[in-house]
Amino acid sequence: MRIIVDAMGGDNAPLEIIKGCEEARQEYGLDIILVGSENIVKKSAEENGVDISKMLLINTTEVISADDDPQSVLKSKPDSSMTVAMKMLADGEGDAFVSAGNSGALCVGGTLLVKRIKGVKRPGFAPVLPHFNGGCFMLVDAGANLESRPEMLLQYAIMGSAYMEKVMGINNPRVGLANVGTEEHKGLELQHKAYELLKDSQLNFVGNVEARDLPYGACDVFVSDGFTGNMVLKTYEGVAKALMGKVKELLSKSAKNKLAAALIISDLKTLVKEFDYNEYGGAPIMGTAKPVFKAHGSAKARTFKNALRLTKNYVDANVVEEIAKAVK
Amino acid sequence: MRIIVDAMGGDNAPLEIIKGCEEARQEYGLDIILVGSENIVKKSAEENGVDISKMLLINTTEVISADDDPQSVLKSKPDSSMTVAMKMLADGEGDAFVSAGNSGALCVGGTLLVKRIKGVKRPGFAPVLPHFNGGCFMLVDAGANLESRPEMLLQYAIMGSAYMEKVMGINNPRVGLANVGTEEHKGLELQHKAYELLKDSQLNFVGNVEARDLPYGACDVFVSDGFTGNMVLKTYEGVAKALMGKVKELLSKSAKNKLAAALIISDLKTLVKEFDYNEYGGAPIMGTAKPVFKAHGSAKARTFKNALRLTKNYVDANVVEEIAKAVK
Numbered sequence: 001m002r003i004i005v006d007a008m009g010g011d012n013a014p015l016e017i018i019k020g021c022e023e024a025r026q027e028y029g030l031d032i033i034l035v036g037s038e039n040i041v042k043k044s045a046e047e048n049g050v051d052i053s054k055m056l057l058i059n060t061t062e063v064i065s066a067d068d069d070p071q072s073v074l075k076s077k078p079d080s081s082m083t084v085a086m087k088m089l090a091d092g093e094g095d096a097f098v099s100a101g102n103s104g105a106l107c108v109g110g111t112l113l114v115k116r117i118k119g120v121k122r123p124g125f126a127p128v129l130p131h132f133n134g135g136c137f138m139l140v141d142a143g144a145n146l147e148s149r150p151e152m153l154l155q156y157a158i159m160g161s162a163y164m165e166k167v168m169g170i171n172n173p174r175v176g177l178a179n180v181g182t183e184e185h186k187g188l189e190l191q192h193k194a195y196e197l198l199k200d201s202q203l204n205f206v207g208n209v210e211a212r213d214l215p216y217g218a219c220d221v222f223v224s225d226g227f228t229g230n231m232v233l234k235t236y237e238g239v240a241k242a243l244m245g246k247v248k249e250l251l252s253k254s255a256k257n258k259l260a261a262a263l264i265i266s267d268l269k270t271l272v273k274e275f276d277y278n279e280y281g282g283a284p285i286m287g288t289a290k291p292v293f294k295a296h297g298s299a300k301a302r303t304f305k306n307a308l309r310l311t312k313n314y315v316d317a318n319v320v321e322e323i324a325k326a327v328k
Numbered sequence: 329m330r331i332i333v334d335a336m337g338g339d340n341a342p343l344e345i346i347k348g349c350e351e352a353r354q355e356y357g358l359d360i361i362l363v364g365s366e367n368i369v370k371k372s373a374e375e376n377g378v379d380i381s382k383m384l385l386i387n388t389t390e391v392i393s394a395d396d397d398p399q400s401v402l403k404s405k406p407d408s409s410m411t412v413a414m415k416m417l418a419d420g421e422g423d424a425f426v427s428a429g430n431s432g433a434l435c436v437g438g439t440l441l442v443k444r445i446k447g448v449k450r451p452g453f454a455p456v457l458p459h460f461n462g463g464c465f466m467l468v469d470a471g472a473n474l475e476s477r478p479e480m481l482l483q484y485a486i487m488g489s490a491y492m493e494k495v496m497g498i499n500n501p502r503v504g505l506a507n508v509g510t511e512e513h514k515g516l517e518l519q520h521k522a523y524e525l526l527k528d529s530q531l532n533f534v535g536n537v538e539a540r541d542l543p544y545g546a547c548d549v550f551v552s553d554g555f556t557g558n559m560v561l562k563t564y565e566g567v568a569k570a571l572m573g574k575v576k577e578l579l580s581k582s583a584k585n586k587l588a589a590a591l592i593i594s595d596l597k598t599l600v601k602e603f604d605y606n607e608y609g610g611a612p613i614m615g616t617a618k619p620v621f622k623a624h625g626s627a628k629a630r631t632f633k634n635a636l637r638l639t640k641n642y643v644d645a646n647v648v649e650e651i652a653k654a655v656k
Contacts, residue, residue: 069513132570143508146516180471180558188474188555211559212566227516230508231539231556235563238540242460243571243603250595257595260588267578267585275571 001029001315003308004094007036008063008081009101011298014041017100018050020304025054027305028312033094035060035085060084066297070104074113082106086113089290096291096311100299103283107144110288117320119327121149123287124156125226125294127233128168128280133217136280138164140223143230144285150193153177153223157203158326159286160221166317167284167310176209176219178228183208190225198223211235240275282307284314287323291315329357329643331636332422335364336391336409337429339626342369345428346378348632353382355633356640361422363388363413388412394625398432402441410434414441417618424619424639428610428627435472438616445648447655449477451615452484453554453622455561456496456608461545464608466492468551471558472613478521481505481551485531486654487614488549494645495612495638504537504547506556511536518553526551539563568603610635612642615651619643 005021007014014036021032034041034052038059045052062080064073074083082101086109089097097114099106103125110123124141131137140156141148148156157175164173177194179187184195186208198205209218211232224232251261251268261268282295282303291314295307333349335342342364349360362369362380366387373380390408392401402411410429414437417425425442427434431453438451452469459465468484469476476484485503492501505522507515512523514536526533537546539560552560579589579596589596610623610631619642623635 132574146508178559180474180555180562210562210566212562212569214563215567215570227508228556228559231506231560232563234508234538234540235542235560236567238538239543239564239567240571241540242543243568246460246599247575250592250599253595256591260591263584263588263591264578267581271574271578 001312002031002033002094003311004033004035004085004089004097006081006085006097006099006101007034007041008060009099010295012300013100015044015048015050016300017304018045018052019301020299020308021055022050022052023301024305024308028309030308030312032056033058033088035088036081037061037063058084058088064102064105066102068102068105070102070108073102073105074109082109083113086110086292089292090114095315096293098293098295098307098311100295100297100304103143103294103297106292106294107285110285110292114288114290114292116287117289117324117327119324120159120287121152121155123285124152124159125283126156126160126163126286127283129233129236130275130280131217132215132275134274135217136168137214137217137219138221139229139233140221140286141226141229142233142283143226146225146227146230148190148225150190150197153190153194153225154197154201155327156286157198157201157205157221157223159323160223161203162319162322162326163284163286163314164220166319166322167313170220172204173220174206175203175221175223176206178222178224178232179208179210181208182210194223244272244275280306282310289320291320329640330359330361330422331639332361332363332413332417332425334409334413334425334427334429335362335369336388337427338623339428340628341428343372343376343378344628345632346373346380347629348627348636349383350378350380351629352633352636356637358636358640360384361386361416363416364409365389365391386412386416392430392433394430396430396433398430398436401430401433402437410437411441414438414620417620418442423643424621426621426623426635426639428623428625428632431471431622431625434620434622435613438613438620442616442618442620444615445617445652445655447652448487448615449480449483451613452480452487453611454484454488454491454614455611457561457564458603458608459545460543460603462602463545464496465542465545465547466549467557467561468549468614469554469557470561470611471554474553474555474558476518476553478518478525481518481522481553482525482529483655484614485526485529485533485549485551487651488551489531490647490650490654491612491614491642492548494647494650495641498548500532501548502534503531503549503551504534506550506552506560507536507538509536510538522551572600572603608634610638617648619648
């Protein structure tokens with residue numbers, strides 16, 4: 001299997017990216033094509049003793065930053081690592097593409113360059129998040145399309161279910177509709193219509209789900225319009241991070257507190273690990289004609305390696321074909 | 329000052345409500361009118377030794393539950409404590425109304441029975457939430473009106489600013505617009521138009537605010553359409569509660585962990601208190617012609633007393649008049 005990788009995307013590129021790639025290459029037997037500035041990647045590899053000799057390196061001269069406008073940057077930077085990589089994927093030079101770069105640009109490029117699966121209205125950005133019962137759930141759409149139609153929400157549910165079942169190994173994933181209450185009549189026209197479509201589908205629809213129940217694992221696929229999904233995603237991650245930070249601060253505040261920390265360190269590590277997005281590696285862009293996977297922007301080698309493992313499963317499990325059959 | 333209180337609303341009514349009322353009456357010198365079932369209230373007071381002899385008690389025969397449909401329940405239960413109390417407020421029999429009952433019914437009743445301040449398009453539900461830097465912020469609208477127009481968002485900002493300045497004592501409150509990114513062009517048409525209105529206003533507008541920055545106190549008034557606001561509110565409260573629960577569970581897991589807990593207990597209490605919504609007492613319904621205040625549904629006596637204190641400040645500071653001048 002050949003996976004194309006954006007060597008320049010993310011906060012820790014290229015070093016952590018190429019480290020993760022080399023580890024994944026060895027462990028999972030992947031062929032990796034790195035796309036990025038030859039000079040920068042080679043220099044980083046040499047200086048840090050990372051062997052990239054077994055990976056193909058395609059030189060590009062431009063880099064898309066997190067601040068670039070997703071709608072225009074693929075055209076304005078035609079020789080960026082992301083643009084070139086997605087064109088290569090579309091041309092059949094690889095089986096999947098992974099990047100830790102600009103999410104918005106990745107969604108736009110997934111749609112315009114890699115193209116959609118036939119029948120899919122709009123690809124959705126679909127991060128997999130940890131909950132507090134030791135599992136995870138998918139939030140789709142987290143912002144690829146700020147405005148959504150009911151049929152799009154149904155497709156997000158179909159695509160999310162396929163991914164959670166085939167890649168994450170969850171049997172008959174429970175689909176929940178993001179809403180302001182659990183009763184059927186809650187929400188606006190979008191939710192009312194989507195509710196009907198989901199109820200009539202073959203999916204394991206568990207009804208409306210309130211965001212307050214997400215941390216307790218209320219569903220496996222949380223379906224939402226992109227604007228709301230993005231707001232929920234950022235609140236979810238933001239509050240967890242801020243609160244964890246506060247607990248950490250407390251535990252290192254004094255000698256006494258440090259002693260307490262030492263007593264609970266192994267349980268604390270388990271808790272932190274349970275709620276560590278690095279375990280889940282990132283977010284597939286659901287609905288593209290070939291797998292496109294977004295690794296977390298702050299991904300280090302381990303997270304990026306996880307992203308490559310999940311992408312491998314994404315390819316192996318033929319999720320794209322599953323979706324094509326389901327939306328036909 | 330005469331405050332009308334829904335003695336039947338909330339998870340802990342009537343006992344915790346009447347306890348909070350009696351404490352507030354003594355401490356703040358308020359005249360309190362309890363509205364609710366005379367039998368139930370008197371029995372609860374007698375059995376628990378709460379002296380309600382200094383408060384007026386108005387008998388009603390119906391109770392609105394949390395599950396009742398907000399749109400219809402005020403009509404279908406005309407002799408409910410909430411309906412009667414709001415009619416009394418409208419008729420000038422009190423200066424403000426406080427309830428820990430059904431939020432939706434309170435918003436509908438605020439609009440239909442208490443009526444709007446002249447010029448206000450729609451009252452907004454406006455919980456005040458703690459952030460992790462030891463302060464608080466207002467989220468408005470948290471679901472009174474699921475759909476919003478740009479002018480409504482501007483009014484939410486005006487009303488929220490008046491409250492945060494006059495009642496919570498925050499000088500020149502920073503207003504942030506709920507959005508999926510901080511750049512001016514982010515969001516949908518609603519956000520674009522609201523951005524322009526806020527920029528041109530006299531408010532201290534700090535631009536778009538992402539929900540991930542709320543725990544760090546990114547703004548004092550977070551303005552949103554009701555659907556998104558409700559989702560953010562429930563994610564914010566849900567994640568914080570779930571994570572705090574996990575930490576608590578961890579600290580009581582073993583003898584060793586309990587020892588650790590004993591070492592950090594005072595710092596932990598400070599942290600929990602900092603992030604305790606009980607300190608902020610609840611949520612005003614902003615835009616009603618007289619102050620209507622929602623205490624948290626799970627309010628105990630202390631929280632309800634806080635709600636009464638804030639309502640007193642709400643009346644004292646003439647927030648309703650401030651808003652009337654500002655929206656004219």
